[in-house]
Amino acid sequence: MDHPQPGDKVKIHYTCTLNDGSVCDSTHRAGPLELKLGQGEILREIEQRLLRMEFGESARVTLTPDLAYGQYRHELVTEIDQKEFRDRGIQPKIGLTLDINPPAGESMVARITEVDDTKVRLDANHPLAGQTLQYDLQLVSKVL
Incomplete structure (x- = not known):
């Protein structure tokens, strides 16, 4: 063999x-x-x-x-005010990935899953x- x-x-x-x-x-x-x-x-x-x-x-x-x-972890999903994106010159779009640095932890990649007039939802779970x-x-x- x-x-x-x-x-x-x-x-x-x-x-x-x-x-x-x-x-x-x-x-x-x-x-x-x-x-x-x-x-x-x-x-x-x-x-x-x-x-x-x-x-x-x-x-x-x-x-x-x-x-x-891994299992889907709801604690890896967060909403951020649109203003934070505007202040950084970022146009949030669904599917856009960003490196984020949480206050207590290692940097991770998160993707935008929802955008409305005031909030942007980020999900740091692997897509699968x-x-x-x-x-x-x-x-x-x-x-x-």
Whole structure:
């Protein structure tokens, strides 16, 4: 059997779908993803599954939120007055991502999820937090 080892550089194809069947990410248009196993470049459970596969093999892996991007945390959502954005010369738009520095903690990336006349809602959860993800994997080849 020809399995990859930690440290091997490999090419993989994957499609990630949500519970409703919608595709949230795929390599099939852009070509296979190249990565070095054992470097934490992908989700741990996906990497562990790839290490048990043979080159050319396909597999399906289902990840609960705890094994993927975590549970959705409501405390990572906040509303800020529009004035703060105007004072900094930022035009808030849904989907815009910002680096924020909370008073007690490390900086994090938050995205704008709502904008109205007075407030802007920021969400620092990963966009896939709280989601069960299904990955269809193919271990394409070893990169020499």
